[in-house]
Structures are given as C-alpha cells and as structure tokens.
Amino acid sequence: METRLYVALTSRDIAGGSNLLGTLAGLPVGMKVGLELFVSRGPSLLDEIRDAGFPLFLDLKFHDIPHTVAGAVRSACRYAPSLLNIHASGGMEMMRAAADAVRGDTRILAVTVLTSLSGRDLSLVGLRGDPAAMVTRMAEAARDSGIHGVVCSPMEASAVREVTGPDFLIVTPGIRPAGSDKGDQKRTSTPLEAVMAGATALVVGRPVTMALEPRSAAESLLSEIKPAFGER
Numbered sequence: 001m002e003t004r005l006y007v008a009l010t011s012r013d014i015a016g017g018s019n020l021l022g023t024l025a026g027l028p029v030g031m032k033v034g035l036e037l038f039v040s041r042g043p044s045l046l047d048e049i050r051d052a053g054f055p056l057f058l059d060l061k062f063h064d065i066p067h068t069v070a071g072a073v074r075s076a077c078r079y080a081p082s083l084l085n086i087h088a089s090g091g092m093e094m095m096r097a098a099a100d101a102v103r104g105d106t107r108i109l110a111v112t113v114l115t116s117l118s119g120r121d122l123s124l125v126g127l128r129g130d131p132a133a134m135v136t137r138m139a140e141a142a143r144d145s146g147i148h149g150v151v152c153s154p155m156e157a158s159a160v161r162e163v164t165g166p167d168f169l170i171v172t173p174g175i176r177p178a179g180s181d182k183g184d185q186k187r188t189s190t191p192l193e194a195v196m197a198g199a200t201a202l203v204v205g206r207p208v209t210m211a212l213e214p215r216s217a218a219e220s221l222l223s224e225i226k227p228a229f230g231e232r
Contacts, residue, residue: 003055003082004225006030007218008173008205011040021052023214028222030055030082032203046079055082057171057203061111063087066097073101073108083171085109085151088138092145099146109171110142112152112160132156136163143168154189154197161198173203177221191221195228 007029013020014037021031031054033045038060049056058081062069069086076084086098088110095110102108112135135156140163142150149169152160157170164170172194194202204221211217 032057070101077103095145107148154194157197
C-alpha cells in the first residue's frame with residue numbers, strides 16, 4: 001500500500017525525551033531523513049527508523065557527475081529506503097545513471113524546483129521563466145530518464161500530473177494546514193489541495209513535529225487526506 005504521508009524529521013525530533021518515532025508508532029506514516037539529520041546521526045538512524053516499522057524517504061538530493069551519483073544511489077539502496085532522491089537539474093544522463101543504479105524496492109525521485117524558491121529567486125541565479133514551466137519540463141525529462149517520480153511543490157502537482165500520466169509519483173513538500181505558518185516555504189498548499197491536484201504523497205514537517213500533540217496532528221492529517229485520495 002502506498003504511503004501517503006511522510007514526516008520530515010530533524011535532530012530535535014528524535015533526541016532524548018522527544019523521540020518522535022515512539023510518539024508516532026503504529027501510524028501509517030513514513031519518515032523523511034534529510035541532510036541535517038543524516039549528517040548529525042549517520043546511517044544507524046536509517047536502520048532505527050526501518051526497525052521501528054516506518055517506510056523511509058532518504059532525502060539527500062544527490063547532484064554530481066553521473067558515475068558518482070550512480071555509486072551514491074547503489075550505496076543508499078543498501079539501507080532499503082522506500083524513496084530516494086536526486087536533483088533533476090543534474091541532467092538526463094545523470095538521471096539515467098541513477099535510475100539504472102537503483103536496487104531492491106527503492107523508488108527514485110527527481111527534485112525539480114525547491115519549494116523555498118520563487119520566480120525572483122530563480123532569476124537571480126540566471127534561471128529565467130515561470131517555476132511551474134520549469135517543473136513540468138524537469139518532470140518530463142525525469143520520466144523519460146526512467147525516474148519513478150518527482151518532488152515538486154503542490155502548486156505544480158496538477159501540471160506535472162497532466163504531462164506525466166497517472167502512474168508517475170508526485171511527492172509534495174510545502175504542505176501547510178489552513179491557518180498555519182509557511183515558515184521558509186514559498187510555494188505551499190493545504191493537504192487537501194495537494195491531493196486533489198494529483199500528489200501521490202505529502203511531506204509534512206513542523207505542523208506535526210512542532211505540534212503540542214504530534215500524534216493527534218498526524219492523525220488529523222491522515223483523516224483529512226484519506227477521503228480525498230478515495231475521491232480522485
């Protein structure tokens with residue numbers, strides 16, 4: 001069964017008495033480990049998450065020459081993540097090398113345009129054009145390279161679904177329940193909006209990890225998105 005909700009962990013969330021793995025035990029959610037947490041805790045944490053029964057999204061965003069990325073993907077697959085990602089901006093040769101290097105049941109995603117970036121941010125680094133147009137071009141290139149899906153903002157999910165078809169994975173960060181703080185995300189959406197736009201799975205961090213009752217917050221999100229997936 002597809003995991004519909006991944007919780008983005010930080011070092012604080014799994015330290016000492018605030019161990020979020022124990023708090024969320026038994027819920028049908030996965031855990032996302034990004035650079036900060038991986039550098040802090042290392043590969044042993046990945047085993048801990050899997051041993052606790054959670055699907056793992058290893059969010060390290062590999063971006064290098066094709067040979068190096070292929071080797072990194074093979075190494076990462078030893079930890080049996082459900083999802084693993086690379087940067088689409090590394091180009092089609094790099095994406096093909098990554099897709100060929102995947103082992104086991106791991107599915108690989110290509111990161112399109114980070115949800116922290118606006119059109120102005122992109123123009124300042126020499127990338128012209130609307131973020132949505134860039135995302136759809138990257139998504140098509142990822143699909144044609146053998147990549148299983150993409151990471152994109154919920155605002156682009158509908159356009160990506162339209163050009164890639166029903167079976168392509170679309171994982172959306174930048175999810176904020178109505179009325180919550182956007183934090184450092186620029187292109188955000190509510191959980192329901194993201195699902196109806198075509199997202200396969202949602203990534204949520206602070207609305208769960210910084211909630212007074214993280215388990216209740218996660219349960220509320222799951223209750224909100226379950227009927228939406230059924231209606232699609």
